[in-house]
Amino acid sequence: MNERLLLGRSIDTGSWVHKLDARSKITGMLLYVAIILLSTSWRSIGLVAVFSIVVMATTRIPLKYFIKAVKPLRYLMLFIFIVQALSVKEGEVLWSLGSFSLHAGGLRMGAFSVIRMLFLLTFTALLTFTTTPAKLNQGLEGVLAPLKKLRLSPDRITLMISIALRFIPTILDEAQIILKAQASRGADLKELPLKEKARMLVSLLVPVIASAFRRAQDLIYSMEARGFRMDAPRSRYHRLRWGAADTLFVAMFVVLGVAVVLL
Amino acid sequence: MAIQLQQVSYTYADRSMWKQTALHGINLEIAEGSLTGIAGATGSGKSTLLQLFNGILKPTEGTVQVLDVTITAGEKSPRLLPLRRRVGLVFQFPEQQMFEDTVEKDLCFGPLNFGVSLEEAKARARKSMTDMGLDLALLERNPFRLSGGQMRKAAIASVLAMDPDIVVLDEPTATLDPVSRAELIALLERLCREQGRTIIIVTHRMDELLPYADNWVLLKDGELAFQGSGGELAADPAILERCGLRVPQSLRYWQAAAERFGLSGEKPLLTAEGLAGRLAALLEERRTLNASGTEEMGNGHE
Amino acid sequence: MNQAYNDRTAGEKPAVIALEGVSFGYDPEHPILHDINVSIPQGQWVSIVGPNGCGKSTLVKLLNALLPKSAGHISVCGHTLQEETVQSIRQCIGMVFQNPDNQFIGQTVEEDILFGLEGQCLSYEEMKERLEFYTGKLGIGHLLSKHPGELSGGQKQRVAIASILAMKPGIVIFDEASSMLDEGSRDELMGILRDMQAAGSYTILLITHDADEILASDRVLALHGGSIAADVSPAELFRDAELLEKCHLREPYTWQLARELESRGITVDVPASEKELIDTLWQYNYSK
Numbered sequence: 003m004n005e006r007l008l009l010g011r012s013i014d015t016g017s018w019v020h021k022l023d024a025r026s027k028i029t030g031m032l033l034y035v036a037i038i039l040l041s042t043s044w045r046s047i048g049l050v051a052v053f054s055i056v057v058m059a060t061t062r063i064p065l066k067y068f069i070k071a072v073k074p075l076r077y078l079m080l081f082i083f084i085v086q087a088l089s090v091k092e093g094e095v096l097w098s099l100g101s102f103s104l105h106a107g108g109l110r111m112g113a114f115s116v117i118r119m120l121f122l123l124t125f126t127a128l129l130t131f132t133t134t135p136a137k138l139n140q141g142l143e144g145v146l147a148p149l150k151k152l153r154l155s156p157d158r159i160t161l162m163i164s165i166a167l168r169f170i171p172t173i174l175d176e177a178q179i180i181l182k183a184q185a186s187r188g189a190d191l192k193e194l195p196l197k198e199k200a201r202m203l204v205s206l207l208v209p210v211i212a213s214a215f216r217r218a219q220d221l222i223y224s225m226e227a228r229g230f231r232m233d234a235p236r237s238r239y240h241r242l243r244w245g246a247a248d249t250l251f252v253a254m255f256v257v258l259g260v261a262v263v264l265l
Numbered sequence: 266m267a268i269q270l271q272q273v274s275y276t277y278a279d280r281s282m283w284k285q286t287a288l289h290g291i292n293l294e295i296a297e298g299s300l301t302g303i304a305g306a307t308g309s310g311k312s313t314l315l316q317l318f319n320g321i322l323k324p325t326e327g328t329v330q331v332l333d334v335t336i337t338a339g340e341k342s343p344r345l346l347p348l349r350r351r352v353g354l355v356f357q358f359p360e361q362q363m364f365e366d367t368v369e370k371d372l373c374f375g376p377l378n379f380g381v382s383l384e385e386a387k388a389r390a391r392k393s394m395t396d397m398g399l400d401l402a403l404l405e406r407n408p409f410r411l412s413g414g415q416m417r418k419a420a421i422a423s424v425l426a427m428d429p430d431i432v433v434l435d436e437p438t439a440t441l442d443p444v445s446r447a448e449l450i451a452l453l454e455r456l457c458r459e460q461g462r463t464i465i466i467v468t469h470r471m472d473e474l475l476p477y478a479d480n481w482v483l484l485k486d487g488e489l490a491f492q493g494s495g496g497e498l499a500a501d502p503a504i505l506e507r508c509g510l511r512v513p514q515s516l517r518y519w520q521a522a523a524e525r526f527g528l529s530g531e532k533p534l535l536t537a538e539g540l541a542g543r544l545a546a547l548l549e550e551r552r553t554l555n556a557s558g559t560e561e562m563g564n565g566h567e
Numbered sequence: 568m569n570q571a572y573n574d575r576t577a578g579e580k581p582a583v584i585a586l587e588g589v590s591f592g593y594d595p596e597h598p599i600l601h602d603i604n605v606s607i608p609q610g611q612w613v614s615i616v617g618p619n620g621c622g623k624s625t626l627v628k629l630l631n632a633l634l635p636k637s638a639g640h641i642s643v644c645g646h647t648l649q650e651e652t653v654q655s656i657r658q659c660i661g662m663v664f665q666n667p668d669n670q671f672i673g674q675t676v677e678e679d680i681l682f683g684l685e686g687q688c689l690s691y692e693e694m695k696e697r698l699e700f701y702t703g704k705l706g707i708g709h710l711l712s713k714h715p716g717e718l719s720g721g722q723k724q725r726v727a728i729a730s731i732l733a734m735k736p737g738i739v740i741f742d743e744a745s746s747m748l749d750e751g752s753r754d755e756l757m758g759i760l761r762d763m764q765a766a767g768s769y770t771i772l773l774i775t776h777d778a779d780e781i782l783a784s785d786r787v788l789a790l791h792g793g794s795i796a797a798d799v800s801p802a803e804l805f806r807d808a809e810l811l812e813k814c815h816l817r818e819p820y821t822w823q824l825a826r827e828l829e830s831r832g833i834t835v836d837v838p839a840s841e842k843e844l845i846d847t848l849w850q851y852n853y854s855k
Contacts, residue, residue: 014712134712135674136681168674171716176361182321183362186354187424188346188378205374208364212409220669223633227662228672228683228734229654236685239694307719307749413619440665440746442619442776443817469749472820511750514820514841521841525849537820541827548833548851 012134015062018247019132024141026248031129033255037262038122046262047117053258054125063131071127072120079116087112137240139164144242155233165221173214180209266330267431267463268295268318273327273338275313287313289487291327295465295480297430300457302474303467305484306509311435311467312357314484318433318465319352320345332430350379353429357436359420360408368394368411368419369404375427386426393425396460398452414445418452425456431463432456438473446473471505472513475535483508499523499533515540580608583738583770584630589639591625592793599625601793603639609737612764612771614781614801617790618815623774626790627740631660644737658687661731665743667723671715676707676726679715683734701733705759721752728759739763740772745780757783778805778819789814 014020019027041047058068072079092107130138139160146156189202270293276286288310295301305311316322317329324338334348356362365371372390377383394401397418403411408419421437434453438446450466454477457464468474481498483491485508491498498504499519502512515535522540523529526547534540584607592598600622607613615623628634630643632653641648644659664670673679680702684694702708705725715723724744731739741760745753757780763769764783773780781787787804789797791813797804804810805818818826824844825837833851838844 136678164674165672168672168715172668175716179356180362182316183354183356183359185321186319186349186356187362187375187427188349189374190346190349205364209362212364213361217666217669220664220666221672223628224662224664224670225672225682226633227631227657227660228730229657229686230682231654231686234686235688237688237690237694239681239685239691239698241691306751307721440743442815443778444812444815445619447817509751511754518820518824518841518844521845522848525845537823537827541824541831541833544848545828545831545833548848 013063013067013131017061017063017132019057019061019128019251021247022132022251023242023244023248024133024137025144025242025244026251027129027133028138028141028145029252030255031126033252033259034125035122037255037259038118040259041118041262043265044114046265047114047121049261049265050121050258051117053254054121058125058128061128061132063128067131068124068127072123075119075123079119082119083112083116085112086115135164135167137242140238140240140242157233169214169217169221172217173210176213177206177210180206180213266294267297267299267332268293268465269330270294270317270324271328271330273317273324273329275310275317275322276325287487288317291489293482293489293492295463295482297463298457298461299479300454300464300477301466301480301482302471302478303465303482303484304469304471304505304508304510305490308486309484309508310487311484313487315354315433315435315465315467318431319349319354321354346379350375350427351429352431352433353424353427355421355424355432355434355437357439359424359437360413360416363408363416363420363423366407367404368406368408371408371419372404372423372426375423379427389426389428390422393422394419396425396452396456397422398448414441414449417441417445418449421449429462431465433465435467436469437466438468438470446470450474450477471510472515475513475515476539483510485509495535496533499535500529580610582606583609583644584772585640585642587640589626589629589636589641591622591629591634591637599793600629603795605788605795605798607770607772609770610767611786612760612773612784614784614787615772615774615790616776616781616787616804616814616816617796618813621790621814622793623790624742627662627742627772627774630738630740631657631662658734659736660738660740661734661736662740662742663724663727663731663744665746667720667727667747668715670727671723674714675711676702676713676718677711679726680730680733683730687734697733697735701729704732705729719752721748721755724748724752724756725759732763737768738770738772740774742774743776744773745775745777753777776816778817778822781805781816782819 037050041050087104087108088102090108090111091103091105093105093110095103095105096109097104133141142163143156143160146159149156149159184202184205189205270291273288273291273293274286275288278285291314303311303314313322317324318331320331320334320336320342323336323342326338328338329336331348332351334343336342363371365374369387369390372393373383373386376386376389381389390404391401394404399415399418399422403415403419408416411419417437421434424432432453437453438449441449450473453464453466456462466474466478475495478495480494481491482489483504490508491504499516502516502520505512515537516533519533519535519540522544523531523533526544528543534543584605586603586605589600589603590598591600603626615626617623625634629636630641630648632648636648643656646652646656648656671679672682677698680698681694684697689697699708702711705728707722707725707729710718710722710726718726745756748756760771760773760780761783763771771784773784775781781804782801784801787797787799787801788795789799789804789810796813797807797810799807799810804816805822811818817823821837825835828835833848835844835847838847
């Protein structure tokens with residue numbers, strides 16, 4: 003249970019990144035994603051790597067949290083590596099079997115893709131590690147503010163995200179209990195043939211959905227009882243403050259982006 | 266022995282850096298056909314312990330022996346499906362596991378999974394409804410349309426329909442009203458006494474189970490703090506406080522009465538009715554003694 | 568007798584809750600509540616009891632318009648319940664629900680407490696002061712940055728109470744708030760309720776099955792089949808075997824013991840402790 007709590011949980015080390023405005027961090031992260039996509043050479047990815055490692059190190063967040071952030075996607079990365087390695091037919095042939103052949107270029111491409119993905123995942127994890135959910139929400143609201151012109155309410159979007167983040171771990175825990183309860187009644191997904199598995203899925207999904215609805219109803223009562231009305235004016239406890247450090251932070255990404263494009 | 270644990274430990278996420286030991290070095294024996302209560306403060310490992318009993322969790326250290334199945338840490342475990350049929354595990358709020366559109370179908374779910382014929386499953390569904398004191402007419406109902414208490418009992422019946430030798434329940438009375446709670450405990454006791462099933466109940470209301478339980482298991486921070494009969498527990502209720510539990514009133518009053526009136530060797534009477542009867546008999550005895558003028562027992566001590 | 572008790576308690580202080588001819592139901596043939604008339608003075612602690620499905624929860628949810636009203640007149644804190652007054656009424660009623668998880672709105676304790684305060688558009692200074700005061704009062708000051716997944720049920724319930732008290736309601740409703748808690752947390756909740764009662768500024772409505780909680784309250788409203796079956800004191804409730812049965816309740820152990828002794832010809836007061844009872848019995852003299 004405790005592991006899943008990492009979803010949207012901040013780790014407070016009080017570093018300079020922690021003190022930044024959430025809006026600058028969100029902007030920075032968006033730029034970072036673009037930079038990763040633009041980094042197509044070893045030289046540019048090398049530069050990005052140096053930059054990323056320096057920033058991550060200065061947050062003083064232990065390495066294990068970054069590993070944890072990547073871990074759920076390790077099989078996806080392995081898959082990407084294999085696909086790339088087998089599909090790229092450049093460079094010398096290292097190994098072949100029938101129509102399959104492994105080229106040096108393929109290995110390089112596979113490694114390259116995995117490294118990009120690694121940095122994308124670990125670096126963007128910084129956003130949630132260094133920002134409390136409340137601040138993240140406000141930052142998101144700030145970044146989404148232009149949407150008001152399109153008659154979309156940023157408050158609603160952030161409320162939705164915040165409630166989803168709050169309840170997903172709870173519902174996953176509950177799903178696990180229901181899975182165990184049905185397994186105790188002889189419906190063990192692990193021990194059943196595939197055809198039966200589909201039927202057993204119903205025994206899991208119906209209770210989980212029923213319970214999610216029950217929770218939703220309770221939550222609505224609770225929010226309304228505390229005087230909540232959609233789109234009503236609210237004051238804010240945490241203020242967003244854009245300082246010189248924030249401008250500098252975003253500027254760093256702009257410079258990095260330009261460098262990557264030029265390299 | 267229905268269940269025997271030897272040096273059992275259980276650690277969540279054993280191979281990761283976030284591992285958490287929930288149970289530590291547990292040695293435990295639960296006799297066949299007995300009614301056992303398990304208590305402990307929140308987070309003491311009660312729920313983890315229960316899940317070891319039918320192989321939902323496997324020990325990370327030690328050996329769990331349930332009926333004739335042995336699960337040893339680190340060894341390949343035997344097929345668990347037959348064990349699951351013989352050990353019915355009822356989780357907290359079991360009504361939340363119901364998913365079929367009639368109570369009958371939900372009750373047949375377990376038996377059918379274990380390869381029982383539909384006819385036999387239906388017969389078992391009817392029997393377990395009766396065992397849980399429910400009207401057979403409810404079989405046709407949608408489980409979501411039952412009252413809270415009925416739904417709880419129907420969900421327990423859905424486990425009983427597997428005809429388990431051992432029934433393990435995690436706080437079966439939570440959120441029910443006092444009358445429904447007492448009813449449910451009485452039904453579970455009958456399963457034990459009349460049908461010879463081994464019943465294990467985790468509770469955080471010891472009061473309601475004290476008069477019925479043969480044995481108690483107390484957990485504290487994942488370790489076994491006490492294992493013994495209700496009588497042994499009554500002799501030393503302080504152990505409860507050490508486990509972070511409140512001493513139930515029935516136990517406190519019995520202990521006070523036993524000390525003053527010298528009843529310590531007797532089987533504890535843990536209902537108001539039982540204790541009142543014993544006390545009334547004692548006073549009556551004393552009155553007859555006084556009347557015959559042999560000794561002024563009451564005043565003699567003052 | 569019921570009417571007499573009602574008169575006895577009313578009239579001391581102004582009524583903060585008054586219901587006249589209140590009915591509710593989705594199906595007019597089977598109303599969930601039928602013709603409820605009750606008035607509750609400021610500062611009273613009222614237990615609402617009855618079997619499941621008797622309409623207890625519906626009754627309290629009508630008070631702050633969580634459910635649409637179908638008939639009758641409801642007035643809370645001087646406001647007559649209607650569309651325009653819903654917000655003012657919700658401001659003077661706080662509600663603590665049964666499931667500790669489902670009423671935790673924020674992703675951290677701090678966020679959850681601020682949720683209601685931000686909705687009231689309070690200033691930063693005011694929010695900060697209330698946050699500190701109420702988290703201190705409920706002993707959760709050290710948990711501010713915790714995620715609900717890291718808290719026990721009892722701690723989550725404390726957070727819910729802090730969230731509600733921080734909004735400074737005059738009326739606090741507990742809808743089976745202790746039923747999912749362990750023993751220790753139930754005792755703690757009792758302590759909080761007693762403190763609130765001692766403070767005198769809260770009117771407390773408590774939906775419960777718990778004998779100890781009922782015993783500590785000033786007045787009991789027993790609901791049965793959608794109407795008020797009795798409006799009595801806790802002592803009157805626990806002496807009425809028929810009413811207890813009707814409400815699916817049991818008397819506290821000590822009351823049961825006193826009753827069982829009495830039926831065997833031994834008359835004792837309901838004991839406050841085991842020592843008191845045993846001392847009394849040790850010296851008990853049939854002739855007196």
